[in-house]
Amino acid sequence: MRLLVSWVRDFVGVTATPEQIADTLALRGFEVASIEPAPHSVRPPWSPQAAGPDAVIDFEVTANRPDCLSVLGFAREIATAYDLPLYALPVASPASVGQPDNRLRVTLDDADGCPRYAAALAAVRPSVSPAWMTGRLAAAGVRPISPLVDITNYVLMEMGHPMHAFDHACLDGAELRIRRAAPDETITTLDGINRKLTPEMLVIADASRPQAVAGVMGGATSEVSAETRLVAFESACFQPASVRRTSKRLGLKTEASARFERGADINAPVAALERALALMSLVGAGTPVGAIVDRYPSPRGPRQLSLRRQRIELVLGVKVPDADVQRILRSLGLSVTPTSAGWDVEAPTFRVDLLREVDLIEEVGRHYGFDKLESTFPPMVAPAAAPDPRVIRDRQLRQAANGAGLTEAVTFGFVEHAAASTFVEGDAKATLVPIANPLSATFDVLRPSLLPGLVDTVAHNRRHGRRDVAVFEIGACFTATGGEQRRIGIAWTGAAEPEHWSGSGRQVDFFDVKGLIETIGGVLDVPLRLAPASIPYLVDGQTARVFAGETAIGPIGVVTPRIVESRGAPRQDMVIVAELDLDALDTARQPRDGSVRPLPRFPAVVRDLSVVVSERLSAATIRGTIQAAAIGAPAPLVSIAFFDRYQGKGVADESVSLSVRLTFQSADRTLTDSEVQQSFDRVLAALIHAHGAVQR
Numbered sequence: 001m002r003l004l005v006s007w008v009r010d011f012v013g014v015t016a017t018p019e020q021i022a023d024t025l026a027l028r029g030f031e032v033a034s035i036e037p038a039p040h041s042v043r044p045p046w047s048p049q050a051a052g053p054d055a056v057i058d059f060e061v062t063a064n065r066p067d068c069l070s071v072l073g074f075a076r077e078i079a080t081a082y083d084l085p086l087y088a089l090p091v092a093s094p095a096s097v098g099q100p101d102n103r104l105r106v107t108l109d110d111a112d113g114c115p116r117y118a119a120a121l122a123a124v125r126p127s128v129s130p131a132w133m134t135g136r137l138a139a140a141g142v143r144p145i146s147p148l149v150d151i152t153n154y155v156l157m158e159m160g161h162p163m164h165a166f167d168h169a170c171l172d173g174a175e176l177r178i179r180r181a182a183p184d185e186t187i188t189t190l191d192g193i194n195r196k197l198t199p200e201m202l203v204i205a206d207a208s209r210p211q212a213v214a215g216v217m218g219g220a221t222s223e224v225s226a227e228t229r230l231v232a233f234e235s236a237c238f239q240p241a242s243v244r245r246t247s248k249r250l251g252l253k254t255e256a257s258a259r260f261e262r263g264a265d266i267n268a269p270v271a272a273l274e275r276a277l278a279l280m281s282l283v284g285a286g287t288p289v290g291a292i293v294d295r296y297p298s299p300r301g302p303r304q305l306s307l308r309r310q311r312i313e314l315v316l317g318v319k320v321p322d323a324d325v326q327r328i329l330r331s332l333g334l335s336v337t338p339t340s341a342g343w344d345v346e347a348p349t350f351r352v353d354l355l356r357e358v359d360l361i362e363e364v365g366r367h368y369g370f371d372k373l374e375s376t377f378p379p380m381v382a383p384a385a386a387p388d389p390r391v392i393r394d395r396q397l398r399q400a401a402n403g404a405g406l407t408e409a410v411t412f413g414f415v416e417h418a419a420a421s422t423f424v425e426g427d428a429k430a431t432l433v434p435i436a437n438p439l440s441a442t443f444d445v446l447r448p449s450l451l452p453g454l455v456d457t458v459a460h461n462r463r464h465g466r467r468d469v470a471v472f473e474i475g476a477c478f479t480a481t482g483g484e485q486r487r488i489g490i491a492w493t494g495a496a497e498p499e500h501w502s503g504s505g506r507q508v509d510f511f512d513v514k515g516l517i518e519t520i521g522g523v524l525d526v527p528l529r530l531a532p533a534s535i536p537y538l539v540d541g542q543t544a545r546v547f548a549g550e551t552a553i554g555p556i557g558v559v560t561p562r563i564v565e566s567r568g569a570p571r572q573d574m575v576i577v578a579e580l581d582l583d584a585l586d587t588a589r590q591p592r593d594g595s596v597r598p599l600p601r602f603p604a605v606v607r608d609l610s611v612v613v614s615e616r617l618s619a620a621t622i623r624g625t626i627q628a629a630a631i632g633a634p635a636p637l638v639s640i641a642f643f644d645r646y647q648g649k650g651v652a653d654e655s656v657s658l659s660v661r662l663t664f665q666s667a668d669r670t671l672t673d674s675e676v677q678q679s680f681d682r683v684l685a686a687l688i689h690a691h692g693a694v695q696r
Contacts, residue, residue: 010046107177401520612651
């Protein structure tokens with residue numbers, strides 16, 4: 001917002017320099033972008049000749065303060081800061097009573113999208129904009145055009161309320177109708193572009209066609225010109241969400257839309273019209289015709305709030321005198337009534353940001369002075385809530401993944417439909433959750449899986465020359481059938497470990513990721529097992545499903561080369577991924593045994609066993625057979641470790657030689673050779689019986 005200091009002095013007699021004003025407002029939360037010398041301009045006839053240098057201060061206004069997108073809004077802040085009175089508008093408003101002129105009909109069809117619409121007619125006569133008006137507009141960054149347009153822009157910058165002027169002769173049926181656009185309806189806006197409208201867009205139409213996009217821009221067919229002799233001014237209030245959605249869909253950002261989409265004052269339209277009509281008479285551009293038409297079906301009053309002095313002290317950490325609280329709030333335009341505990345406050349409709357008690361406390365703190373707030377520790381009125389167990393769980397998982405050499409990634413919760421559907425099993429249409437108002441076509445659905453983002457992360461790194469990529473992410477996923485789920489995802493390609501002079505290194509494989517999955521299971525005290533599976537986006541034969549008990553909690557496998565290439569990584573890259581449902585893992589967790597067992601005092605006995613079995617047998621199956629056979633054996637079996645796998649000469653086709661190391665140990669005695677041999681024989685017999693194993 002470009003603020004001309006001499007314009008502010010129309011409302012508040014501040015004599016401070018522009019630099020002092022900028023510093024004062026900066027201490028009250030307004031960021032100063034720049035201060036520039038003011039261009040030469042003539043003062044309006046009513047402007048007081050107050051002393052003080054002039055300048056243009058460019059302020060950054062946050063989205064929650066649309067009232068400060070105006071000279072009046074900043075004048076109110078300056079009056080409060082310097083404890084000065086705020087003057088009323090210096091030009092008397094014309095009477096708005098009497099009968100509306102029958103040459104203009106206003107019909108409000110959509111009171112939700114437009115809760116208030118006011119209009120007025122004025123007879124136009126040839127004139128030029130005075131130098132003081134064009135000078136002020138130019139200083140505010142607005143290009144002067146013509147007297148009628150300059151008046152609406154002047155009111156916009158002064159009061160912060162957008163207006164529009166229609167050439168009455170161009171309105172079919174002498175009507176202004178506020179309605180939704182019809183299907184396939186179009187309008188040529190003032191910038192000369194023909195725009196297609198949709199039924200969700202609000203328009204201002206005459207009897208046959210749209211004449212303006214509500215809250216955004218007017219139409220070219222009713223643009224005022226030098227031939228205009230009767231003008232229809234509009235001043236309205238539109239629903240912020242409707243204007244924001246329309247502005248985005250049309251790719252059209254204007255001074256009007258910037259204010260309406262933040263929230264305009266619903267009680268400003270008539271005042272803005274009166275100001276425009278008064279300026280019109282002042283500069284000799286025309287005279288009002290009839291009374292103002294005001295369509296306001298559901299009037300709104302100020303918001304009722306309560307403010308407690310004890311709460312002010314608790315939040316700010318300092319006791320603010322009652323007189324200062326009342327002075328600050330009243331100077332900001334609020335109505336204040338003292339009560340025993342504090343004050344009843346009425347927040348005016350132009351302060352759309354004042355919704356709660358803490359908002360009032362912020363206003364008091366801003367103008368009382370943040371520099372007066374002492375450093376205090378807030379009192380503890382209640383014990384802190386226990387931390388969410390999921391926070392501790394996620395921290396443990398991050399430590400485990402980081403310890404395995406992976407880097408945490410944070411990807412978008414919104415993903416492209418094509419990428420999301422690639423990683424969906426079954427009917428993608430029934431699974432995906434579309435976004436009603438997406439930011440763009442690349443963010444049109446909620447992610448059903450962490451894998452699309454992680455695979456894209458791998459591809460991004462590979463395009464930038466990084467060969468080895470190992471990433472993980474913990475985040476929420478969304479499906480139409482399962483709702484929200486918390487998951488951990490892994491994507492790994494390249495080397496399994498950093499290069500070192502002592503060895504040539506090796507590429508990551510399925511078993512590296514399998515080991516990490518088992519580590520995660522160990523962290524959460526959930527035994528995990530893998531079973532072969534067929535999943536569309538993973539390579540057959542290098543794919544499995546992870547189970548906790550009998551519950552499937554996610555896939556693990558190699559992404560198909562087609563998908564790898566389609567996401568932008570080299571086709572030959574082997575990208576191994578895994579994803580686990582953390583909510584299901586929490587359900588499967590067993591209470592941790594808190595007992596402590598001493599280290600074994602008696603020696604262990606190690607026996608190696610080599611057998612030839614079918615290559616189709618999984619290691620987990622063989623391990624399960626060995627564990628079952630060792631139950632009740634004389635020598636307790638405490639460890640099973642596979643240490644060799646061989647296929648080739650001396651081993652029949654479709655068979656494999658496996659070597660497993662068995663460790664026997666008792667906690668209460670030294671085992672005898674006889675006990676160990678009996679246990680070993682039981683294991684071997686079970687393998688022969690169950691799998692046709694042959695001992696080598």
